Amino acid sequence: MCGIIAYLGKQNALPIIIDGLKRLEYRGYDSAGLVVFNKGQSRSVKAVGKINSLEDKLKKKFLKGNCALGHTRWATHGRPNLINAHPHCDCQRKIWLAHNGIVENYKELKKSLEKQGHKFRSETDTEVIVHLIEEYNSKPLEEAVRLALKKIQGTYGLVVISEDEPDKIVVARNSSPLLIGIGDDEYLIASDASAIVTHTKKVIYLDDGEIGVISPKEFRIFNLDKKKIEKEINHINWDIDQVQKKGFKHFMLKEILEQPEAIENSLRGRLITEQGLAKLGGLEIIEKELRKINRLIIVACGTAYHAGLVGEYMIEEYVGLPVEVELASEFRYRKPVLNKNTALLVISQSGETADTLAALEEAKRKGVLTIGIVNTVGSSIARQTLAGVYNHIGPEIGVASTKAFTSQVSILVLLTLLLGRQRQMSLVMGQRISKELKKIPNHINEIFKQNSKIKRIAKKYSKYNNFFYLGRKYNYPIALEGALKLKEISYIHAEGCGSGEMKHGSIALIDSDFPSFFIAPSDSVYNKVLSNIEEIKARQGKVIVIATKGNKSIEKITNDYIYIPKTLEILTPLLSVIPLQLFAYYVADLRKCDPDKPRNLAKSVTVE
Numbered sequence: 001m002c003g004i005i006a007y008l009g010k011q012n013a014l015p016i017i018i019d020g021l022k023r024l025e026y027r028g029y030d031s032a033g034l035v036v037f038n039k040g041q042s043r044s045v046k047a048v049g050k051i052n053s054l055e056d057k058l059k060k061k062f063l064k065g066n067c068a069l070g071h072t073r074w075a076t077h078g079r080p081n082l083i084n085a086h087p088h089c090d091c092q093r094k095i096w097l098a099h100n101g102i103v104e105n106y107k108e109l110k111k112s113l114e115k116q117g118h119k120f121r122s123e124t125d126t127e128v129i130v131h132l133i134e135e136y137n138s139k140p141l142e143e144a145v146r147l148a149l150k151k152i153q154g155t156y157g158l159v160v161i162s163e164d165e166p167d168k169i170v171v172a173r174n175s176s177p178l179l180i181g182i183g184d185d186e187y188l189i190a191s192d193a194s195a196i197v198t199h200t201k202k203v204i205y206l207d208d209g210e211i212g213v214i215s216p217k218e219f220r221i222f223n224l225d226k227k228k229i230e231k232e233i234n235h236i237n238w239d240i241d242q243v244q245k246k247g248f249k250h251f252m253l254k255e256i257l258e259q260p261e262a263i264e265n266s267l268r269g270r271l272i273t274e275q276g277l278a279k280l281g282g283l284e285i286i287e288k289e290l291r292k293i294n295r296l297i298i299v300a301c302g303t304a305y306h307a308g309l310v311g312e313y314m315i316e317e318y319v320g321l322p323v324e325v326e327l328a329s330e331f332r333y334r335k336p337v338l339n340k341n342t343a344l345l346v347i348s349q350s351g352e353t354a355d356t357l358a359a360l361e362e363a364k365r366k367g368v369l370t371i372g373i374v375n376t377v378g379s380s381i382a383r384q385t386l387a388g389v390y391n392h393i394g395p396e397i398g399v400a401s402t403k404a405f406t407s408q409v410s411i412l413v414l415l416t417l418l419l420g421r422q423r424q425m426s427l428v429m430g431q432r433i434s435k436e437l438k439k440i441p442n443h444i445n446e447i448f449k450q451n452s453k454i455k456r457i458a459k460k461y462s463k464y465n466n467f468f469y470l471g472r473k474y475n476y477p478i479a480l481e482g483a484l485k486l487k488e489i490s491y492i493h494a495e496g497c498g499s500g501e502m503k504h505g506s507i508a509l510i511d512s513d514f515p516s517f518f519i520a521p522s523d524s525v526y527n528k529v530l531s532n533i534e535e536i537k538a539r540q541g542k543v544i545v546i547a548t549k550g551n552k553s554i555e556k557i558t559n560d561y562i563y564i565p566k567t568l569e570i571l572t573p574l575l576s577v578i579p580l581q582l583f584a585y586y587v588a589d590l591r592k593c594d595p596d597k598p599r600n601l602a603k604s605v606t607v608e
Contacts, residue, residue: 002027002074004098004178005195006159008169008214009186013068014058016188020195021051021070026251026397027192028601029072030080035087035096038065040166042096046085067169069161071098077106078123088127090134091119094163095141097133099126100191101155101176109151125154133160142213145170146224149211155354157191169214173206177352177380180204180212180219182233187214193236194395201236205378234378252398252489252595256581257448260441262393262403263574266410271417271438276430278417286387289369291422293343297336298325299359300347303401303484304408308347309477310573311412318429318570319419328355332362343369345415349396349404351379360384373411375404389414399601400488402581405481406444406574413437413571436568440575443565447578450562454579457544457560458586464515465492468506468536469580470499471519472529478519478573482580489595490588499532507535515542515559517583519576522548523569533557546576 003024007013017034032054033046043063047054051072071086078084086098103109106125109132114120118131132151136144141162149156149172157176161169171178171189181188181196181203188196189212193203204221206212210229212221221229248254255262270279283290296315298308305327312323326336328346338344344363348356351374360381363370372381372388375396382388391407413433421430461467467486471479480496487494497506499518510516516536520529536543537557547554549563564575588595 002029002100002191003072003195004070004100004157004159004189004191006069006098006161006169006171006189007186008067008167008216009183010066011186012064013066014063016199017068017070018051018055018058019198020188020190021054021072023194024072024190024192025051026194026399026596027072027074028399028597029074031073031075031082031085032071033073033085033087034068034070035089035161036063036065037067037161037163037166038063040163042089042093042163044087044089044096046082048080048082048085067161067166069096069098069159069169076102077125084122084124086126088122088124088130090130090137092134095130095133095137095160096162097126097130097158097160099129100157101174103128103152103156104154105152106154129156129158130160137164141165141168142170142211145172146211146226149174149224159189167216171206171212171214173210174208175354175357175380177350178206179378180206180214182219185216187219189214197236197239203234203236203378204231205234205383207383208380237377249589250398250585250594250596252400252402252585255396255398255403256578256585258393259403259406259578260444262391262407263410263441263444265392266407267414267437268392270414271434273431273434273438276417276425276427276432276434277421278414280389280414280418282389283371283387283418286369286371290343290419292341293369294321294341296321296323296343296345297338297363298323298345298347299328299331299356300325301328301353301355303405303481304347304349304353304356306477306481306484307405307408307412308345309480310409310474311415313474313477314412314416314570315419318416318425318433320424321419326359328353328359331359338363338366338368340367343371345371345373346381346385347373347408348379348381349375349391349401349408351376351381353381357381357384373408375407398596399598400485400584400595406577409574410437410440416570433568433570436571439567440571443567443575444578446565447575450579451582454562454582455586457562458583459590460560461515461544462587462590464513466509466514467492467494468502468510468514468516469494469496469519470502470516470529470532471576472499472525473523474569474573475519475521475576478576478580479517481577482517482519482584485581485584486587488601489584489598490591490593491599492587499529502532503535507539510536510539510541512540512542515544517580518543518545520545520547520554521564521569521572521576522551522566523572546579
């Protein structure tokens with residue numbers, strides 16, 4: 001993986017490909033390459049590192065043509081180097097392809113192809129596909145691709161072009177996102193809508209097992225059994241200015257500061273405060289089924305998993321419904337006990353997370369009610385769940401999720417209201433949560449007034465290489481999320497821990513060079529957290545604390561402190577996470593790391 005962009009039409013393709021590759025940079029990558037077709041001949045250029053390295057190479061070459069394919073690679077099989085960069089070609093250098101995904105049986109296929117005389121240039125699993133297609137080069141390209149894919153085990157978002165049919169692009173998908181953009185006598189293919197939205201907003205999303213054939217005047221879609229498929233044309237509902245930095249140094253900082261607006265967008269039209277109710281239109285079709293469930297399983301990865309953990313506390317406390325939160329990467333390898341009264345809730349910003357999709361498919365096989373919380377309209381999870389809720393926060397470009405997390409938690413509060421008012425939650429409690437939830441955007445803006453203070457604290461601690469993040473109850477998942485943010489973008493070793501669990505082993509690490517970041521709002525477990533702070537201080541550990549505004553006593557026992565406004569305990573995660581995001585951002589920036597493109601990470605993880 002990571003990003004694909006292709007073009008077929010009347011314009012010179014190269015500038016469109018370069019622009020698309022730049023818009024895919026946020027997904028994370030280590031090399032890039034492209035191939036341009038002109039009068040039936042192909043020319044390819046590749047580079048290790050950033051897109052500007054590719055552009056520097058292109059200055060020395062004159063590439064012009066109306067059909068081209070580009071790719072940014074995030075290494076899975078084989079090191080990041082020129083040989084392993086996409087696109088890859090066959091023995092004759094006539095067929096070219098870019099691929100997101102993993103070929104699980106590539107070793108067996110490669111061995112067989114080498115016996116037949118095929119010469120491999122790279123260490124990648126991807127190259128196997130192009131040599132398989134070459135085996136059928138006497139057939140039309142789409143048929144050669146179809147026959148090749150019949151032999152592949154694994155995942156793919158695939159784009160193929162050939163010198164023998166230069167006015168044709170063949171695309172295919174299995175568990176890796178791919179869409180076709182429809183312009184005026186031109187087509188764009190991409191793994192992400194951000195790469196093509198400046199050219200067209202009309203798109204077709206490929207589903208698993210589908211193959212598309214695009215020519216200058218038309219396209220057609222069929223499946224692996226050659227059955228023709230009619231596809232709906234969708235409309236992208238956001239503009240390119242939503243993926244611009246707008247003067248900010250990094251997308252991450254911009255998106256942190258967008259959170260008040262993002263939460264308002266997630267809540268808009270969904271809160272009925274006077275009745276203490278949540279109206280989630282995407283769940284109305286399953287309202288009766290929701291009343292019958294007696295167990296909820298939340299499945300997610302990374303930051304979305306932490307949002308799910310917050311949701312577990314909310315739903316169990318206010319709904320009385322048993323909740324389990326599972327790492328998607330482990331879920332389908334267990335034998336989860338599922339029945340007709342179980343519901344599965346999957347959470348994913350991109351809607352394309354491979355592990356989460358696999359868990360969803362497993363639940364659907366078992367006949368379980370499936371729900372999604374997704375930001376990306378038209379994504380795989382959005383299409384495959386029975387019902388769901390969109391975040392409505394616009395694209396999130398920073399690899400380390402910020403505004404998607406607070407949106408996900410906000411929607412989980414709405415879900416708690418919906419399920420709670422169906423069951424044990426009183427009108428008064430519903431009203432109270434609704435009223436306080438509406439105040440959260442203003443509370444976050446109040447936290448932003450401490451921005452310079454948070455930056456000073458970040459500077460003070462930016463040279464430390466180890467950190468603890470500690471919290472209890474609703475803020476235990478926030479401790480996990482705070483630690484994740486710091487290690488994702490600044491490469492500092494950080495551990496999130498339940499503050500009560502710390503004394504069962506982790507406290508052995510504490511010394512004067514191992515600071516601890518406590519989340520200690522004035523809530524039902526405040527006194528317990530206070531005791532844990534004292535335990536750290538007694539061992540010469542430095543302590544930073546997030547506390548509720550007005551708690552002056554906390555200043556006496558901490559090295560540094562940040563205040564958040566008072567709110568309901570259930571809503572404190574929406575506030576306590578904000579200083580942690582800003583702290584991580586400023587530490588990364590001070591350490592000269594790029595928080596938008598952390599090393600080794602990809603925005604949308606479409607491989608297992």
